[in-house]
Amino acid sequence: MLTMLTRFTMPTRRSATRTRTGGPRRRALVSAGAALTCVLALTSCGSGDDDGSGGGGDGKTLRLWHYEAQNSAMGVAWNAAIKEFEAQHPGVEVKFEEKSFDQIQKTASMVLGSDDAPDLMEYNKGNATAGLLSKQGLLTDMSAEVKKRGWDKALSPSVATTSRYSPTGAMGSGKWYGVPNYGEFLRAYYNEDLFKKYGVKVPTTFDELTDALGEFKAKGVTPLANSGAEYLAHQYVYQLALTKADRAWVDDYELKGKADFHDEAWTYAAETFADWVKKGYISKDTTSATAEKAGVSWLRQKSPIIFSGTWWFGRFEDEAKFKWSSGIFPGASLTPGSGGNLWVVPAKSKNKELAYDFIDITMSKKIQNLLGSKGGVPVAADASAAKDPKSQALIGDFNTLSEKNGLAYYSDWPVAGFYETLVSETQKLMTGSASPDKYLDALQAAYDKGASKG
Secondary structure (H helix, E strand, O other), rough: OOOEOOOOOOOOOOOOHHOOOOOOOOOOOOHHHHHHHHHHHOOOOOOOOOHHHHHOOOEOOOOOHHHOOOOOOOHHHHHHHHHHHHHHHHOOOOEEEOOHHHHHHHHHHHHHHOOOOEEEEEEEEOHHHHHHHHOOOOOOHHHHHHHHHHHHHHHHHHHHHHHHOOOOOEEEOOOEEEEEEEEEEEEEEEEEHHHHHOOOOOOOOHHHHHHHHHHHHOOOOOEOOOOOHHHHHHHHHHHHHHHHHHHHHHHHHHOOOOOOOOOOHHHHHHHHHHHHHHHHHOHHHHHOOOHHHHHHHOOOOOOEEEEEHHHHHHHHHHOOOOEEEOOOOOOOOEEEEEEEEEEEEEEEOOHHHHHHHHHHHHOOOHHHHHHHOOOOOOOOOOOOOOOOOOHHHHHHHHHHHHHOEOOOOOOOOOOOOHHHHHHHHHHHHHHHHHHHHHHHHHHHHHHHHHHHOO
């Protein structure tokens, strides 16, 4: 029987639960004091007895935390997995506790170090998140279980990269501390009705994209939806850098702590982004806009293009009242993306075997196919599972990127705290208070400081 526990909810944006499947592209909203309050509230949810929910697991209770919206592809798939799990485990109760992304992100280290840690939890991947928890000894090494259940064979190398962490918490090698069972990547979404209305061609190359941006602006339309207060703005910058980069560049930046922010790729990206703002392709009025506001502006047909993650796909399917399409950033062979958020088993989980069984169900063809049919990006589904042409294109693009090692992870992953730096410094680039050169100086300083800490 599924039990939904009463939960403490921190002040978060609507986008935290509706538009986001995870990842580091979200600005923290609470102070340290509020985070501590959240920890106290979270830990109070545990029963403290021996029923397996937080006291002494008896194999009859699985405490599960995740932050997927109930109407998202992942939310639908995980709910189906809960039902399948209960059918396969008579007498076992699933206590699903819905948390926001920010709740888990801000309090994980403290909560997982307590006796009220859940048995299974969705968590963000990357050096500053899952890597940090693994280094702190808060996550279970699942290497033997991964091999035993064949999860390693179901994941391509580029997807599996986010699952493994070294003793120092560096992503990409070492033991398995998590398992992703969906994928995510950034793509361009096009309002085809607006393209038709203004006589502009939907771009398939980068040159066609820049032509389209100019044509829309000349006709009084701001072409790109944007969020300066959250992840969209600096993801535009990173994607522009990737147009001048190769795989070795990505690996140096993401995995090896080696980055030259004044190289050709970063210089081109900063200068081009600043130029797009100057030309009005991106409005300065979006400097303080949230990701939610950017998505809503696209849904309200204020801008014909938004470049953001596949976590928007299901919502756009539900809410867009116009003809639209999406695709890989025009001309890109590398684009931000990875395996999705991880299932992690806290070191203090009381029912680890049940947690492994639940992960196994989410990796099954039945649940993976359901995920694909609902607009998600499965990692182990039948190609024919998705009937909708948009979903087929989505899954096909992910498979293409994955097979060609074209998933370039995310710009804020390499070092702890880099997300906040990227947000604040990109805002300065948008307002003109920092030149491209000064912007890159600031990124270099923050990156080097973080990399030096290991």
